Amino acid sequence: MNFRRSPPIKLNILLKMTHLKNIFFSIIILFLYIGFVLAIRPVQEAFEFDYDEGLNLIKALLYSQGFSLYTQIWNDQPPLFTVFLSYWFNVFGYSVFAARVLVILFSALLIWSFYQIIRFSLGKIPALVATLLLFTSWLFLRLSISVMIGIPSLSLAMLSVYFLTLYKRQRRKRFIILSGAVLAVSLQTKLFTIFLVPLMIFYLLDFKLREPEGSKSKNFFPSSVLSPLLLWLIFIAVIYLGVSLIFQAFNYEQLVQAHLGEKVQGQSTTFNNIENLPYFLYQDYDYVFLAFIGSLAILFKKQREGIFPITWLVTASLILLKHKPVWYHYYPLLAIPICWLAGYGVALVINFFPEGWNCNPKSLNFKKLIFPILATALLIVSMIAIPAKPKGRPPKSLEVMNLVLKHKDSTQWIFTDRPIYAFYAGLPVPPELAVMSDKRFKSGNLTFDDIIAVLTKYRPEQIVLARWIETFKSNSQFNTYIDENYSKTYQDDKGTVEHYLLKKSSS
Structure with missing residues (x-):
């Protein structure tokens, strides 16, 4: 033997x-x-956290009923979240609660990946503190329980960075493949993570940029560098294009023009970049301060790994200063690198203790502790001075919801500018009007001629106006059509919600 x-x-x-x-x-x-998260937040009780919840829910409902994206369902976002959510509904049932649990799963993946990445470079304590800061950052929890696509896309992007970090440690090709594949899925969930591609390229090149000692090669990019980079880019391209082919996601008008068109950028004055970005950062001013300390530590100590969150924060800030409009749900693009850099600030404080947290106080150099003590004091003062983070939960309209449910059995189609009502009732909306957004109106992609043409085609038995009511009521053509074909059954005291039924003579 x-x-x-x-x-x-x-x-x-x-x-x-x-x-x-x-x-x-x-x-x-x-x-x-x-x-x-389920225990501390009203995941099941809240009617709606954001208008986008209704848009994402109704698209998934229509897709599960056999309508195709882009050709039938107007859709200004990549397809995968709608597809994921549709299959999720098939397993767990069609409910807002089930959809929110799916987003919480993505949030958990983001938190886990974020912790692991920082743990590899800084250790457990800085990673834990940075993760707690991200968890408690402005509106992160609310976004984690809202049926929106930002957190899912960012969670997959963080998982992609995590696989690159594993590649740095183990140099195995499967991590490069997984990183590229997951990033492609992130881009096909929401395209706003595309700015990470060049940053991750530099992050990847740094792994093998330095040639082994004794190497006489004069090539600036040896094969050992180009091979994993090309493999990574190939998997991103192949999977991204493959998904686009499967779901016909090559619609320039819906995916690009609706976001970056001149009309959209020029008319988006409500959400001003110069005003909004400082307001966002003000909500986490204490974290920003700690991130500033961490950035100084990275630069003075020449910590290569810390360059990535710095470039992420700078690049995202520059993009948001240019892009219009800037919505509150873009803030995690800044919160993630801010909390990441704050981890470096925590690590700097820990390094002042010669033997970690259990060192002998007599052996401490108190002159070196002056800076971290002042930083900690300022951090505590800023946390007390900053007001509580707002919840921002939209109001409920149960009267209209009850009316929609009351007439559900006699309804084949419902038209509404707030599709959360349609989803709660399990009723389809005309797929051409599944997404009625500020961008779509301002870009000129959706006109009242289009809306009336769709209403004439589908003859929806119910109409609920609860978001763009002033816009609709200001159009004489729309008002004439509604008066001729529908009867008003409800209007709230403020005139912000209206419900209509199709007249029998018009059926």
């Missing part, structure tokens, strides 16, 4: 058991996170 093979076999078994143990522990943490 050859006993020399026994130790390696036992070692491999031990490593596999440790790996499985880590996976099992991570799964438990993810479920604990989900349970905690």
